[in-house]
Amino acid sequence: MKKRPHFKALMTYKTTESGGIVTPVSSGFRVSLKFPFESKLYIVSQTFPETELVFPGDVISAEITMITDDMMIDQLYEGMDFEIEDQSGTIGSGVITTVYPL
Numbered sequence: 187m188k189k190r191p192h193f194k195a196l197m198t199y200k201t202t203e204s205g206g207i208v209t210p211v212s213s214g215f216r217v218s219l220k221f222p223f224e225s226k227l228y229i230v231s232q233t234f235p236e237t238e239l240v241f242p243g244d245v246i247s248a249e250i251t252m253i254t255d256d257m258m259i260d261q262l263y264e265g266m267d268f269e270i271e272d273q274s275g276t277i278g279s280g281v282i283t284t285v286y287p288l
Contacts, residue, residue, distance in 0.1 A: 190286065191233065191249035192259055197270060197280035201243040206277045210239040216253065217277070220269040223261065227271060229253040247283070259288065 200206025213234050218227035233249040240246050252259065262285050270278035 189251050191251050192286055193250050193262055193282050194284040194286070195248055195250055195268075195280040195282050196245065197232075197248050197278060198245045199240060199242055199270070199278040200276075205275060206242045207272075208242065210241045212239055215240075218271045219250075219280075220271055220276075221261075222267065228258070248280075259285075 202208050211232075213232065215232050216229060217232065219230050220227055229252075231251045231253055233251070234240055234246055235249060236247060262282060264282055264285060266282045268280050268282070269276050270280060
């Protein structure tokens, strides 16, 4: 069963020189998000409806699907910020622009 996106966000990826991604990424790229209300990381899948590839330093709108912990969806709100992380550390930041109804 395919999950629907949980929210839309404006995401800013750091440049490679600032510790961000090294190569471009495409829809389906999985990262962890860290929200300000706790230190736990949440695994998400990103879909980029406006472009095929996202490059280091890009600011992009993405649809986000929570892979883990659907239970915390009700804590999200428009304007909430978060950090984008992968195995190497923080690679960007974002802000929620739309929360989709469940």
